Amino acid sequence: MADINKKDVIKLLEDIAVLLELKAENPFKIQAYRKAAQILETDQRSLREFDDLTKINGIGAKTAATIQDYIENGYSETLQALQKQVPEGLIPLLDLPGLGGKKLSKLYHELDVIDITSLEEACQNEKVSALKGFGKKTEENILKAIQDYKKQPERLPVDDMLKVSKQVESYLDSIEAIDRYSIAGSMRRLRETVKDLDFIISTKDFDTVRKALIEMPNIKEIIANGQTKISIIITWDYDVSIDFRLVEDHQFATTLHHFTGSKDHNVAMRQRAKAQGKKISEYGVLDIETGDIETFESEEDFFQSFGLTYIPPERREADGELDRFEEAVDLVESSMIKGDLHMHTTWSDGAESLEDMAQFVTDKGYHYMAVTDHSKFLRVAHGLNEKRLRDQIKEIERVRQLYPDLTIFSGIEMDILPDGTLDFDDTVLAELDFVIASIHSSFNQTEDQIMYRLNQAMENPYVHMIAHPTGRIIGKREGYAVDVDKLITKAKETKTILELNANPKRLDLNSVWLKKAQEKGVKIAINTDAHRKSNLDFINEGVKMARKGWLNPDSVINTYSVDQLKSVLKEKKNR
């Protein structure tokens, strides 16, 4: 038997769906393959643990046989047959806005379009506009889509989009005719990369708002300008597309829910509605029997009408939330956070003094903080040597007197050196309250080397936490070769805390690993790694990511009181 795993099978089903789409097959047939792939993705079990695939709702005899054939032979006849019928170069063309399976299929069959080059030529020679169902405008739009496709990445990192989003929000704040508005879409769900921004706006004066929106600064192009929907592209570092939906206020909650998605979450909600004799649209919930349309003051009320507790946006990913949220789920919330255990000051590469950081943390209502500047190995960040570290401890002692209600842990973000040794001796570490170990060098080492370094750090009785465990920078850098499963196992064994670094560039660990860590009983700290005052607000993104990973307050040590936290830190040394 060939060595096929579940990911391979999911990819097979998705590939089949794409090829069927290009054949302009029945959309429901295509959907059936996509659904089967998603069901496997969501299911906890590995491929070997399924005894009979057809028992799963959504996988029938045909799909099960296709999967079986693939597992046994190592290739799929179904897939190969389709691949013979569809040129490979057509597949990426589906990403061009305005082109779907049906149009592409027609372009292929009637104009021999097989890839982006032949499509561009067909447009330039005005063959496309001559086709029935196509016109001059479509031809122009395809050409423009090709230009854009060549120069722009498909999705942008959430950190970049957060900045654009804030800019748009401050513009919306200036429009008086707007009653209320909210970001929606994948930005609201805090996906790691975001394709475009969606805003829902309620108003009594559609015309005024619409006029104001299309006068927003930096607009490059207006894509759609309808009664209730305005789509624009604004120029930032990249071009960013933004959709605005205008609604009357009583429709706000259902519209917001609708455009927050995810798409699959909405499908699941509508299926649930249907089973209850109701029909969901963005304008409300229709009772099929009476014909009444119900609207809601808030999303809470909306969920409640379906027998559900409030599902936060970042949890709406169609991975079992509808069942789980029939009862209230105990998830961590921003208001539960009592301290931040990773931040920098002017002693290394931070922008604020130690005393100022104590003030800012106090302003946030926290009970404790850890001062964790870089260690000496990190010269570029002006890392602390033993002497400066001891001087800093004295400064911490001074600031403690000024803030008697705040517990300040003396700490360090200590480098794990390329050879696996630590930047400080145990005698130095023993003088500190909170020791973070992290990797900032030799990212290209093999998995064995990286794991050796991390293991050395976790084995050390004075190391409390591993920071940004994978080192990834979203959309920019992969991170080092960590086997996170092994890392989690080792963290459990050594009672080492793992960080959820809340900086939106990092969000490290991500939700998938957080979920696993919690299942294994590993404690997590949500930290901002603040280098300046405003960075302390990253805690909100951190908490969202934590909830995406289903983290409950008990798994998150900075929801603990000072005393509880201290006893957790003690466990490490005493293990």
Place this chain on the structure above:
DNA sequence: GCCGTTTTCGGCCCGACTGTTTTCAGTCG
């Protein structure tokens, strides 16, 4: 292709906008 307290056919989530039409198909979210 999948499913069934509509159970082997007929529906599968719903609506806005654009472009090409002259009543609607395709795409998108």
